[in-house]
Amino acid sequence: MKQPPVPLLVEGRRADGRAPDQMRDVRISVGVISNADGSAMVSYGNTTAVAAVYGPREMHPRHLSLPDKAVMRVRYHMAPFSTKDERKNPAPSRREIEISKVLREALEPAIFLEQFPRSRIDVFVEIVQADGSTRVASLTAASLALADAGVPMRDLVIGVSVGLVNGVVVLDLNGLEDNYGEGDMPVGYMPNLGRITLLQLDGAWSRDRFAEAVKLAVKGAEYVYGKAREALKAKYFEIAEEVAK
Amino acid sequence: MASISPYGKRFISYIRQSQIRRLVGSGVRIDGRTPHQLRDVSIRTNVVNTADGSAEALLGKTRVVAGVKVGLGQPFPDTPDEGVLIVNAEILPHASPYSEIGPPDETAIELARVVDRGIRHSGFVDFKKLAIDQNKVYVLWVDLYVLNDDGNLVDAANLAALAALRSTMLPSAVKDEAGVKLDRNNKTALPSDLSKAPIAVSIGKIDSRIIVDPNLEEELSLDGRITITIAQDSIVSMQKTAGYFTEQELWQAVDLAYSIRDKLRDVLLKSLV
Amino acid sequence: MKYVSPRQVIFPGDPVATSDESVEGAVYIDEGKYRASSIGLVEFRDNKIVVVPLEGSYRPKPGDVVIGYVTDVLASGWEVDVRAPLAAWLPVNEATAKYIDLEKTSLTSLLNVGDAVIAAVKDVDLTDEFPVMLTLREGERLGKIESGLVVELSPVKVPRVIGKKGTMISTISELGCDVIVGQNGRIWAKCPGPEAELALLQVIEKIDRESHVAGLTDRVRALIERYKGGGSARP
Numbered sequence: 086m087k088q089p090p091v092p093l094l095v096e097g098r099r100a101d102g103r104a105p106d107q108m109r110d111v112r113i114s115v116g117v118i119s120n121a122d123g124s125a126m127v128s129y130g131n132t133t134a135v136a137a138v139y140g141p142r143e144m145h146p147r148h149l150s151l152p153d154k155a156v157m158r159v160r161y162h163m164a165p166f167s168t169k170d171e172r173k174n175p176a177p178s179r180r181e182i183e184i185s186k187v188l189r190e191a192l193e194p195a196i197f198l199e200q201f202p203r204s205r206i207d208v209f210v211e212i213v214q215a216d217g218s219t220r221v222a223s224l225t226a227a228s229l230a231l232a233d234a235g236v237p238m239r240d241l242v243i244g245v246s247v248g249l250v251n252g253v254v255v256l257d258l259n260g261l262e263d264n265y266g267e268g269d270m271p272v273g274y275m276p277n278l279g280r281i282t283l284l285q286l287d288g289a290w291s292r293d294r295f296a297e298a299v300k301l302a303v304k305g306a307e308y309v310y311g312k313a314r315e316a317l318k319a320k321y322f323e324i325a326e327e328v329a330k
Numbered sequence: 331m332a333s334i335s336p337y338g339k340r341f342i343s344y345i346r347q348s349q350i351r352r353l354v355g356s357g358v359r360i361d362g363r364t365p366h367q368l369r370d371v372s373i374r375t376n377v378v379n380t381a382d383g384s385a386e387a388l389l390g391k392t393r394v395v396a397g398v399k400v401g402l403g404q405p406f407p408d409t410p411d412e413g414v415l416i417v418n419a420e421i422l423p424h425a426s427p428y429s430e431i432g433p434p435d436e437t438a439i440e441l442a443r444v445v446d447r448g449i450r451h452s453g454f455v456d457f458k459k460l461a462i463d464q465n466k467v468y469v470l471w472v473d474l475y476v477l478n479d480d481g482n483l484v485d486a487a488n489l490a491a492l493a494a495l496r497s498t499m500l501p502s503a504v505k506d507e508a509g510v511k512l513d514r515n516n517k518t519a520l521p522s523d524l525s526k527a528p529i530a531v532s533i534g535k536i537d538s539r540i541i542v543d544p545n546l547e548e549e550l551s552l553d554g555r556i557t558i559t560i561a562q563d564s565i566v567s568m569q570k571t572a573g574y575f576t577e578q579e580l581w582q583a584v585d586l587a588y589s590i591r592d593k594l595r596d597v598l599l600k601s602l603v
Numbered sequence: 604m605k606y607v608s609p610r611q612v613i614f615p616g617d618p619v620a621t622s623d624e625s626v627e628g629a630v631y632i633d634e635g636k637y638r639a640s641s642i643g644l645v646e647f648r649d650n651k652i653v654v655v656p657l658e659g660s661y662r663p664k665p666g667d668v669v670i671g672y673v674t675d676v677l678a679s680g681w682e683v684d685v686r687a688p689l690a691a692w693l694p695v696n697e698a699t700a701k702y703i704d705l706e707k708t709s710l711t712s713l714l715n716v717g718d719a720v721i722a723a724v725k726d727v728d729l730t731d732e733f734p735v736m737l738t739l740r741e742g743e744r745l746g747k748i749e750s751g752l753v754v755e756l757s758p759v760k761v762p763r764v765i766g767k768k769g770t771m772i773s774t775i776s777e778l779g780c781d782v783i784v785g786q787n788g789r790i791w792a793k794c795p796g797p798e799a800e801l802a803l804l805q806v807i808e809k810i811d812r813e814s815h816v817a818g819l820t821d822r823v824r825a826l827i828e829r830y831k832g833g834g835s836a837r838p
Binding site for chain 1: 616633687816822
Binding site for chain 1: 331333334408450451452556565568569571575576577581
C-alpha cells in the first residue's frame with residue numbers, strides 16, 4: 086500500500102477537515118459561455134469542470150448520422166495545466182477516452198435523443214483544475230449545460246464520488262484521497278427518477294461497504310442537486326429581480 | 331477525441347429486439363437459456379508457444395485469446411517496489427461485421443481498462459515479487475485479442491487474461507555490467523494466487539429483469555448493462571456501460587454476480603489443473 | 604393531482620401532475636406521472652396545465668415561415684441555414700416560377716452566399732440529403748430580403764412575440780415597423796427610423812429575457828409608450 090504524505094483520516098476527520106459524509110464546497114453557475122447553446126461551470130472544492138453544449142445541430146459528416154435518433158458526442162478532456170505535478174500531455178489519453186464513453190453512457194439515458202433523428206448533440210467538458218472527482222463534476226456540469234440548452238431530458242444527472250479511506254466510506258474524494266485511498270466509486274444519479282446512470286468502482290469493497298457507499302452517493306447527489314437547482318433558478322430569478330426594480 | 335453514439339453495422343431490427351425483450355419478460359431467452367444461465371464456457375491455456383503465457387476463452391461463440399509477454403522496465407513512481415501491468419485489447423476486424431481496422435476504439439480501450447482494474451485491485455498477481463532492483467521491474471504486457479464477438483467480451487477477455495497470466499513463465503532476470511537482461515531459457519512460474527482471481531460478471535437488464543452473460547443481440551436490446559468483478563469476498567471493479575439501474579436492480583445484480591462468480595471460478599480452476 | 608402552481612419555473616424531471624390530469628408542452632410521462640422535460644414555465648389554461656419551455660432549439664415543421672441565410676450555392680438550388688438541427692435547402696424551382704435555363708444562368712445571380720431569405724418550410728423528409736425543403740412560392744411575402752434588419756431571439760420565445768390572440772405583435776406594431784416573425788427565432792423588420800429600430804430591438808430582447816416574469820405585455824407597452832412620447836426608448 087502506498088503511504089500518504091499526511092494521514093487521510095484522524096478521529097473521524099479527513100485531511101482537509103471534512104466529516105466522512107461531507108462534500109467539499111460546491112459552486113455551480115449556469116450559462117457561463119454565451120456562444121454555446123448551453124453551458125455550466127461546476128466546482129467541487131478545487132476541482133473545476135466547464136461544460137458547453139452545442140445542438141441539436143446538423144450532423145457532419147452526414148453518413149454518420151442515425152436515422153432514428155440524435156448522435157451524442159461527448160468529450161472529456163483535461164487542460165495541460167490542470168494537474169498538480171507535471172504538465173498533462175494534451176493528447177487524449179486512454180483514461181480520457183474511457184471517461185468520455187462513460188460520461189456519454191451516463192447522459193444518454195437522460196436525453197430524448199429519439200426526438201432529433203439525423204442530428205447531433207455535442208457535449209464538451211474541460212477540466213481546468215483537477216483535485217479528484219473530475220469525472221463526476223464533469224457529469225453534473227454536462228447535464229446542467231444540456232438543461233441550459235433546452236435539450237429535452239428526463240432528469241438532471243448529478244455526479245458524486247464516494248471512496249474507501251482507512252476502511253471508512255467517504256463522500257467526494259479529493260486528489261489526495263483518490264491517490265492513497267483503498268477504493269473509488271464514481272456515481273451518476275437522476276435525483277427525481279432514482280436511477281443510476283454512471284457507476285464505476287475500483288479497490289476492494291465488501292458487499293456491505295458497497296451498499297453503504299451507494300446510499301452515501303445518493304445522499305451526496307441529492308445535496309449537489311439542491312445546489313444545481315439553485316444555480317438554474319438564479320438565472321431566472323436575477324432577471325425577475327431586475328424587472329421588479 | 332470524443333465518444334460518439336455507436337452507429338453503422340451494429341444493428342438489430344426492432345422486431346428481433348422486441349422478440350428478445352418479450353422472451354426475457356416471460357423468463358426465457360432467444361438462445362434457449364434461462365435468465366441466470368451462462369453460455370458454455372471453456373478455457374485452454376498455452377495456445378501460443380511464442381508467448382510467455384497464453385490462453386483462449388470461449389463464452390458461447392465469443393472467442394478471446396490472451397497473450398502475455400514479459401519485459402523489463404521502470405516502476406511507476408508511486409509504486410517503486412512493484413512490477414508493472416499493461417493491458418491492451420484489440421477487437422480484430424475478424425470479430426464481427428461492425429469491427430473495423432484501426433487503433434483500439436473506445437470499446438476496446440474500456441475493455442482493456444476494466445480487465446486491468448480487476449487484476450490490479452484483486453491481489454491475483456503478486457506485483458511486489460516482480461521488482462528486480464531499485465529501478466528495474468518486470469513488465470507484464472497482456473494483449474487481449476477478440477477473434478469473434480458474440481457479446482459479453484469483458485467476461486471472456488477477463489477469463490482469458492487470468493488463465494494466460496496463470497500459465498505465464500517468467501524469464502529469469504540476469505544482471506551483468508551492461509545491466510539487467512531476461513534469460514528466456516530459464517523460467518519460473520509467475521507468482522499468482524488463484525484464490526484471489528478476480529472474476530468479471532456482466533449483467534444485463536431488460537425492463538426490470540436481470541440476465542447474465544448477454545449475447546450480442548441481447549446486448550443490443552438491453553435497458554442497462556453492468557460488469558461486476560469479484561475477488562474473494564470483495565467487489566474489486568464495476569463498470570456500468572449502457573442504460574441505467576435503480577438501487578433495487580443494483581442489489582439484484584450484485585447478488586446474482588456473486589453466485590455466477592462461483593460458477594465461472596469453478597470453470598477457471600478446472601481448466602488450470 | 605397537480606404538483607405545480609401557475610407561473611412556477613420548473614426543471615427537467617420535476618413532477619408536474621399525475622397522468623389523469625390534462626397536461627401539454629414540455630413534459631413526458633414516466634410511471635404514471637407527467638414530468639418536465641425542459642426548463643419551463645407553468646401556465647394554467649382553462650383546465651389544462653401547459654409547461655412552456657424557456658430554453659430550446661428550433662424544430663422545423665411544414666408550413667413554418669422561417670428566415671434563413673444562404674450558405675452555399677449548389678447545382679440546382681441553395682443550402683440555407685435556418686437554425687434547424689437538419690440541413691435545409693431551397694431548390695431552384697421553389698425559388699421562382701420562371702423557367703431558368705441552368706446552362707445559361709448562374710444561380711448566384713438569383714441568390715448568393717450571405718443573402719437572407721424569408722421562406723416557408725415545404726417539407727421535412729429525413730430520407731433526403733437535405734431533410735428540410737424550403738419554398739419561396741407558397742406563401743405571402745416570401746423571397747430575398749433586400750432591406751431592413753434581422754434580429755434573433757430564442758426560438759422557444761417566438762409564441763411570446765406573437766402573444767395570445769396576437770396581442771403582443773399588435774402592441775409592437777405601434778412602433779410603426781413592418782415585422783415578419785420567423786418560427787426559427789429570426790425576425791425581419793423595417794422601421795420608419797433609427798429610434799423605432801432601436802426600440803424594436805429592445806422589445807425583442809425584453810421578450811427573450813423576461814418572458815417568465817409576469818406582466819411582460821405591460822412592460823413592453825410601457826417601453827413603446829416611452830418611444831411614442833418622443834423620448835428615447837432607453838429606460
